[in-house]
């Protein structure tokens with residue numbers, strides 16, 4: 024089936040080559056990091072995780088959100104999602120690959136990465152994160168590929184694939200829950216020490232992932248003849264709507280608990296993010312932008328008139344993306360590390376090289392996504408031509 | 410090393426209640442087995458031969474034996490000069506590099522009272538204490554979150570409570586840094602060697618990409634000596650066995666009031682401050 028990725032329009036090839044160039048640039052930047060160490064990043068003794076781990080956290084969410092298509096389609100036989108479920112699964116594959124790449128570029132000693140498997144350590148959440156991420160990758164590869172293959176051959180998918188697909192539903196929840204546990208169980212990090220971390224992660228994921236999918240759907244519709252169908256878009260938009268409301272609601276719950284209890288080790292982080300602390304306020308404009316985007320998106324998505332409008336919906340989706348990306352891709356990590364355990368403030372911002380590596384990983388993910396989508400859409404087109 | 414009857418009964422009861430059974434219970438039942446376990450070299454000992462260069466498995470008969478090591482810092486005795494001497498000794502003998510800026514390496518350093526004891530500071534405390542610079546280092550917690558989160562067991566706890574780092578196993582994920590509630594760990598963002606002013610040849614230097622911290626000078630304990638900082642502190646830093654009621658450390662703890670950093674987190678830090 025992969026041969027479908029080998030023939031395409033000029034635009035397709037230009038796009039692939041452009042992505043390859045960006046991946047190459049990112050790889051070049053990574054070689055510098057590999058040589059000099061993580062000193063080339065903006066990370067520090069106090070903020071010891073940065074952009075890489077933040078992007079990883081965000082993308083785990085995008086990966087998990089495939090369940091929002093799989094679940095209605097396979098569990099509730101919601102036929103409308105029939106045409107795009109595969110796009111969700113392939114988005115999940117590309118996202119998990121980016122997650123794994125981000126973890127790898129974040130390591131101080133990447134050559135020793137196998138130590139995680141050679142010395143399995145069940146008391147470390149990172150060990151479980153590795154298991155669930157790799158498991159999810161395999162599940163989606165198998166489920167996506169096998170269903171697509173049988174679709175192409177015009178035969179019903181084999182019976183056992185049902186089991187894999189059902190498995191993917193709790194598994195998707197697990198990847199984001201386990202990722203939340205990476206942070207949520209740490210003593211002395213007040214910002215992360217909250218039981219609502221996993222639900223918050225899931226809510227923002229179920230907003231961000233489907234929003235990305237809607238945008239991809241529009242793009243695919245523009246570039247190919249493939250149309251997921253109006254109803255599919257509308258249902259997805261409703262999912263985004265509920266999820267972003269939950270996301271903001273969970274955030275407000277957090278604000279109440281932290282502010283009303285007024286425990287300094289918990290309040291100081293939110294204070295740093297939203298108002299600045301002791302004159303340090305680098306993230307303040309960002310987090311307010313996120314909040315404004317989230318609230319605007321809610322207004323646009325709740326109202327059926329704007330939600331169903333094909334020009335406004337993509338705008339709302341972009342707003343949702345900005346809101347959730349700033350929330351997880353920037354604020355989540357710095358918010359936990361600033362102030363540090365000695366109540367000192369060291370701010371974090373990524374360096375140019377760090378950004379280049381980040382963009383390189385994103386380009387690699389898009390490359391995978393483009394190829395997978397090319398295959399999937401090729402099969403769909405063939406099928407429709409028959 | 411004997412376990413007295415009462416202690417044994419208590420520990421056996423607790424471990425049975427916790428369902429530990431297995432090794433822990435067994436070791437308590439047969440104190441001899443603990444000695445046997447003690448004779449086993451830790452991965453760290455295998456990798457880092459002791460100062461005298463004896464890398465063989467038989468332990469040095471001179472070594473200091475303790476069930477649970479701890480450090481006591483007497484803030485009435487700790488002058489800035491003594492603190493400085495302790496810090497310099499540690500840095501020199503462990504080849505701790507002096508890297509400027511926020512990617513620095515710190516094993517033992519000083520910080521003001523409100524930073525070392527955030528949320529517990531008392532505005533009206535004795536100004537001598539309030540304005541003092543406190544020594545801070547790894548607390549060698551009894552229940553160390555850094556060990557809990559490490560995905561490769563590169564951070565581990567020895568039988569005697571010392572929390573160690575295996576520099577050859579560390580993958581540099583920095584989870585332990587997020588896990589430590591005391592900011593006691595440092596990461597080698599770059600090759601530290603050019604930043605070592607004068608290298609001490611008997612202790613290994615580190616590479617880029619691994620985490621490091623205070624080790625309670627296990628290489629010194631192994632040859633029957635006290636940690637460098639304790640030795641250099643002019644009596645202000647007392648090292649000892651917190652499980653031994655007769656140790657100097659325990660006597661001081663009995664006589665004077667002591668505080669620990671963030672005791673509410675349940676990490677059970679083994680660095681005590683006499684105030």
Ligand code: SF4
Nearest residue numbers: 547548550553555589
């Ligand atoms: S002080 Fe930090 S590094 Fe030291 S044992 Fe405790 S948690 Fe681990």
Ligand code: SF4
Nearest residue numbers: 499623624625626638
């Ligand atoms: S115990 Fe040893 S390693 Fe730890 S701070 Fe003192 S001198 Fe340094």
